[in-house]
Structures are given as C-alpha cells and as structure tokens.
Amino acid sequence: MSADKYEVIIIGAGLAGLSAAYKLAKAGMEVVVVERGDYPGSKNLSGGVLYSRILDQLIPDFWEEAPIERYITNYLTTLMTPTDYVNIEYKDQELAKPPYNAVTVLRAKFDRWLAEKAEEAGAMIVTGVKVDKVLKEGGRITGITTGDEEMLADVVIAADGINSFIAQEAGLRGEIEPAHLAVGAKALIELPQQAIEERFRLEGNEGTAYAMLGDATHGVAGGGFFYTNRESLSIGVVMRLDDLVKEKVKPFEVLDDLLRHPLVAPLVKDGTMTEYGAHLTAEGGVHMVPSQLHTDGMLIVGDAAGFTINSGLVIRGMDLAIGSGMAAAEAVLEAKERGDYSAAALSSYQRKLDEGFIMKDLKLYAKAVDFMETDRLYKNYAPLANHLFGRIYNHDLSPKEHLWKSVLGSVQESGISWLDLARDGIKGVRAL
Template sequence: MGEEKFDAIIVGGGLAGSTAAYVLAQEGLEVLLIERGNYGGSKNMTGGRLYAHSLEEIIPNFAEEAPVERRVVKERISMMTEQDAVTMDYHSPYLAETGSDSYVVLRGEFDRWLFNKAEEAGAIAAAGIKVDKLIMENNRVTGVICGDEEMKADVVILADGVNSLLAEKAGLRKRVQPSQVAVGVKEIYELPAKVIEDRFGLTGNEGAAWLFAGSPSNGLVGGGFLYTNKESISIGLVLGLENIGESDKTIEEMLISFTNHPEIAPLIKDGKLIERSGHVVPEAGLSMVSTLYGDGFLICGDAAGFCLNIGYMVRGMDLAITSGELAAKAVLAAREKGDFSSASLKSYKELLDKSFIMHDLSVYQNFPAFMDNDRIFNQYPEMVSNIMKEMFVVDGKPAVPLRKKAMKHLKTIGLMNLVKDGLKGVKSV
C-alpha cells in the first residue's frame, strides 16, 4: 500500500468522509478511506437526528436499507426550571413527508453502514488506523503518514472531526477556540418499544425529538435533548465549553439533575443505562468556518465547522453529508483538469456557496451571539413558568386580572431588556 498512489485519501470515516469516499468510488476513482476507530462510527456519539434530504439525493430511499431508528413526527421544545416545564408540542404528518423527513439514528450503527457503503462502491476502507501527520511537499499536501508508512494521493480530504489536529499541526487552519465549541454528553436508556410508544404517544416507526432550555444547562449557554430510538431513549446535554468552569455544578451533576427532573424521570423510568459518552461539537456557526481548501487538500464536515444550532433546531449531519458530496465533486472537477492546486480546488467553496450549507449558515450567523445571554437560560424560563402558574393554579384567593399577574413577572426581567432581547432575537433569525 505504501508504494501506491491514490486518486484521493480521505481521513475520517464519519458521515462527511464516508459520503465523499462513496461519491468518488462510484465514479471509479481509487480512494482510500481511513478511520482511526475500529469501525466507521465507533467514536461517534453525536445526536442523533438526521435530516434526510442530503443523503436522499445521493442514495435514494436510503432509509429502506440504512439502520435508522424512528422517523420524527413530533417536535417538542421545553423551557425548564428546577421543578417545572413549559412545553410546546408540534405533531404533524408534514414532518414525515419524503424530502422534508428526518430520522433518529444511533451514530455508531448508522456511520458504520455508510462507511461500508463506501467500501461496497469500491473504496478501500481501512479502520483502526491513525493518521499521524500530513505529507507536505513545497507547501502542498501530497499524502498522509501512518506510523512508518507513507501513502500518497492527488488530493487529501480531511473529515476528521471538530478537532482537526492534522490541519492544525500542518498550519492549514487556526486552532479551535473554546468559544467555538460545546461539549455534548449523552446517555442511552434501553426500554421496550411498546413502552416508548406509550409514553410518547407514538405508533409504529414514529419518533419524537425534544429540546430543553433553562435549568438543564444550569445557567450556561446550552440545553438538553431527548430522542426516541426503536428500543431506547437517547438523552443528554450540550454545553458551551468556554464558561463551563464557572458553573457551580459539574457536567455529571447537571446530567443527573436533568434525568431526575419531574418532566424527564417518568420517561426513562425502569430504563437500563446501556451507554454513556461525551464529545466536542462545533457550535459557533458561520464564524467558525475557516480554511476549506488549499493546494492538495479539502476540509469538510465538523472539521470545517459546519454545524447549525438555532435553539429550536440543531443540524450537523445533513451539512456533513452534503459537504462531503461537494468535496467529492470538486475533486472530480480537478481531476478532469489534472490540477489539484488551490486555484482548482476553489470550486469546492463555490459549490458550498451555492448550496444550502453556506446559505443557512449565513442566514443564522447572528444567532450564536444572541444565545450568549444569561437571561435566556435563567430568567426567561423562570418568568414563563411563573406566568403559567398564575394562569393555571386555582387556590381560592380573589382573582387578579391576568395582565397584572403577567406584568409582575415581566418586570422581574425589565421591559427594556425584553424589548432589546426581542429585537435581537428577531434579527438573528
């Protein structure tokens, strides 16, 4: 293998890397896909929710063969205090229509399937191999070094996750800052399918996605999530890394408080904890996107910073898949010209700019700054909970007009703060 030159070497067997390998192998290129874990997806715990549109364009009807868990037909968003929860629920068949549907997935299984699809298409899929560094010749990436072995290629695609140390060590991108990432922690509780369906009001392969703001993050930027799998529930937290040391609770304590919350505990009651994991995820949106291409290389997926968190929706998988596809298309265009220079591979950025990836990241580029507001995770959940209490608790005391009750709680935040936060929120979306 060391003497062979590949058309492309792809580092990272997650969604972005495996997609790029699949597309290139389908076109007959000699592709080497390298994954550090024992199999594709063995290190991945993200999510998970996959918006289907991106992979549907590459592998039509993929859900018929892929190991998806449930198709999401219920969206829930809750604002939580230590004891209360105010929830908005959206249940609609529109969520399940082909092209706008989404699936709950277990990344270890799903990524492994896509990794194997790339191998079936003709890529050499090598798992359990660590890439130590990139080969640089005259400021150009020409291959990779794994232990004592060197492997050359016309182009190298880096899809090695949010901490792309290979690109950083080679001076191809700046170091990721704590303000740009979050730490995600997740537990999986095993429960019978019938129990899950009864507790969440689901039938068949229907699934639910639920996001939480307020007490789960203990006042930090972040929140909780819950996804229904076939026979288990994925539940966890995503917390901004920059200020995590300022919390009076550890991540472990926050997760325990969340799973013990009166809204959550009944949902996982009698569930068997079968997995616990943690991971760093990109969080800063467009501002995190840096170097995407150069002489002999491209960067895609989490390594490029492609993730979109707008509070009520978190997207990363569809961005990763499409960025891998577009990286492959840029390589194919460069191969036709026989030119893998930065000037030729610039077509990758041009494809990205025409895609939903850069469009959506641009639309919501101000949202991370809007979310950096303590009131969103402390005062607003408390305010909403108190207003709900005034509306629904009947204790025999003389009635007070609801407007007066609500105003009392609005004033705890300050009317000017409400106006400023409202305007900033509207502008950010």
C-alpha cells in the same frame, strides 16, 4: 519505507468522509478512507437527529435499507425550572412520509451501513489506523504518514472531526476559541418499543425530539436534548465550554439531575442505561468556519471545517457533514477532469458550498451565536414562563386577574426589565 499511491485519501470515516468516499467511488475514482477507530462510528456517542433530505440526494430512497430508528414527527421546546416545565409542541404527521425530513440514528449502526455502501461502490476503508501527519512537497499536500508508512494521493480530504489537527497542520485552521466549543454529556437508555410509543404518544415509526432550556443545564449557556430511538432513548446536555468553566459546573452532575427531573424521570423509568459519556462539540457556527477550506492537494469537510448550527431550537451537524462531503467529491471530480488538484482547481468546493444550503444556512444563523450567549435565556426566561402559566392555571379561590396583569406581575417578579425583554426579543428575531 513503502509508499502506496491513490487518487484520493480521506481521513476519517464519519458522515462527511464516507459521503465523499461513496460519491467519488461511484464515479470510478480510487479512494481509500483511513479511520482511527476500530470501525466506522465506533468513536460516536449514541447518535442524533439527522435532517435527512440531503441523504436522499446522495442515496435515493435511503430509508428502504438504512438502519433508521424513527422518523421525527413531534418537536417539543421545553422551558424548565428545577421542579416545573412549560412545553411548546409541534406535530406534523406529514413528516412521517417520504421524503423524510428528519430521522434518529444510532451512529455505530448508521456509519457502518454508510461505510458498507461506500465499499460496495468501490472505496477501500482501513480502520484502526492513526494518521500522524500530512506529507508536503513544494507547499502542496501529497499524502499522509501512518506509523512508518507513507500513503500518497492526488488529493487528501480531511474529515477527522472537530479537533482536526490535519486541518491545522495544513495551515487551513488555527486553534479553536473556547467560546466556540461546548461539552456534550450524553446517555443512551434502553426501553421496550411499546413503552416508548406509549409514553411519547407515538404510532409506528413516529419519533419525538425535545430541545430543553433553563434548568436543563443549571443556567449554563447551552441546552438539553431528548429524543426517541426504536428501542432506546437518547438524552443529554450541551454546555458552552467557557461558561462551563466560569460557572464551575460538572457536566455529568447536570445530566444526572436532568434524568431525575419531573419531566424526564417518568419517561425513562425502568430503562437500562447502556451508554454514558462526554465529548467536545462545535458551537461557533459560521464564525468558526475557516476563511479557506482548501489548499493545494487538500480540502476539509464536516466538523473539521466547523460546519455546525445551533439555533437554540435546532442543532444541525450531520446534514452539513453529508452535504460538505458531497460538495468536496464534486470539486475533486471536476479537478480530475482537468488533471489539476491545485488550490485554484479545487476552489469550486467553496463555490458549491456558497451556492448550496450549507453556507447560506450558516450565514442565516450567524447572529444566533451572540444571541445564545444571553444569560437570561438560561437563567430567567424558564422561571418567567413557568410563573406566568402558574398564575393563569392556579385557581385558589382569590379573584382572577386579567391576563395582561398576570404578564406584568410575572415579568416584574422575574427581575427582567422591560428594556431587556425588548432587546432580547429584537435580538432573537434578528438571529433566528
């Protein structure tokens, strides 16, 4: 059995692992990234919305070379019934100017680009290799095993995603509660660029992102998303695992119904579906972040550490992954200066997370998880909003009523008590 020795081994070539690899390699450290997929990004479905200002900190002016699809300038929140919908739209053309606030990316392209940047900086990326377990000596992580080979390192960074068995094996994380997991079903639909820009009222590289509540998930806790790429549309649903099981709903049936919805069907008309799949995602926010993110010889980053935020209006994960990878790299560089990779030496990682936007934002939205468990968000408020606007805009020759009367009548017919309405309002304000 042979054993190669490196300064840093990173498990997983996602955004967190590659960001750490790039920063460490740029600083001159010997880094190897071990990726189970055939290439970086091969295990990702389509892509997503990346809140990209953190990427500009890692690679200044990244937009000049990165494979960006569109710059998000339009945000829509949709309250949806089976036949109707209410849109709340925000558009800001300043968001289409550098430094960009958010971009859409296709991960198969984007991750490969970031991997190339890491390789240019000096990192080694090995693909098609499955890590079997971590090596320990005297309670310290000293490397990994892959098949019949051992790879030794001063420090290991676990960036192997939501199901990180490496973090569990190292004793940093236990089994994830079902309430903290969701199933995402997603489709990628190709359309000509001109058709996308006409249908979504876009100019140039502008982009649109929808967050959809209500019938988008058939009343199951979660939501739908819909956003524009350059020559394709990404659409999908994310539904909390425990509620999905309780309601006995099938994710792909929900997604198929969403594609047929009167809001969506005209926008995807004549498109060609090129991807269709499902995967697990994190939903627990700060509640699923382990109390300790490092140990002797190891740190965990990105999804492996549970770094995701779902406020109902915004879903974030990629920016937290990049930020955590950068923070981990900075902690490793400081540990190298001291020649000490113990848990105490690597503890600056936690401090950097606490002082930066990652833990501050996770803690800010700590109550969002409980708020998002409110059934009325998915079963009652979309019908209420659509009923109210129907009363306002429907002129059937009967005398019109005062707006307040329309509100009272719609709330009464919704079955929501005023007490529940007040409670949900207060809870929402506190959570968001």
